[in-house]
Amino acid sequence: MGDRLTQVQDAVDQLAQQFVAALHFVKMRHDLETLGPKDKIRDLPKQDPQAPPSEVDSLPVDDFRAGLTELSRDLITKEQQIEYLISMLPGLQNSEKDQERAIKELEEDLKAAESQRREALKERDQILSELDQVIRSIRRP
Template sequence: MSDRLTQLQICLDQLIQQFNATINYVNTNSEPSLLDEDEPNSYSNMAANAPVPQAQQQQQAQQQQAPAQAQQSQQQSPAAQAQQSQGQSNSGGSKNAATPVQEEANFDNTVNELSTDLILKSRQINMLIDSLPGIGVSPEDQLSMIYELSADLKLVEEERIAKIKEKDALLKVLERLIADVATGISDTRM
């Protein structure tokens, strides 16, 4: 597990990605509207009157092709329709063209979900910030904590060195035992 500052940096990066994804979703899926309703010919409304982006045109064309494909499937034989409906039910359902009311409801639900994700990530960031040391702690208290941690670190380091010496001693004993066993085996074979 990483330290709190690294976690905070990761959360901030994720928040930026979520902001970017949310703005991109709203930008590509919302209907253009006038920004300044008092003055329809203002410069701020030129973006609303601009041509539709190419990605949005492709999306609209795909939505218009869906009803044409539905008409073609109605003209197919009943056996072909049954096969196609089985294939669609296996793949998760049919792709019918959604009505504008359904599209608006889906858009609203998605925007609500994205905004909830942003709020949750913001709360997570606030919790990480609140857990950082130094907030509400005087510099003297921080120094005393550092001295205590330094003393604990020295004790742990001494224990580590003692364990290393113990390990080295045990290795020497083990080497002697292995040498004695090897010598004993070779003496019995002669």
């Protein structure tokens, strides 16, 4: 899993894809209705089976509304996920001085860990040397 900023970018990309999918669903599945008294719905002649599908493949009203509800919930969930990820980004509640102090503390921790690592390496080398001496001192009967 990537860092938090990458997660935010991925979530925003996914939200954009969900918007496109929602618009496509509405465009392709809406019911043909007139909006005004002068509007007319054209009757298209029957197409042959090899022709591309018609522009709109409308769903029953209940199915269409259920689809809209599901898409809306998905969009809201993704938006809330993005808000959560943004709230987790460092620096939103910290000033520049707080961030510098935190970096210095991390550098000190890193120096301490490096010192411990060097001590462990010295101890390992010493133990290996002692083990080598013990092995060399053993004589076959």
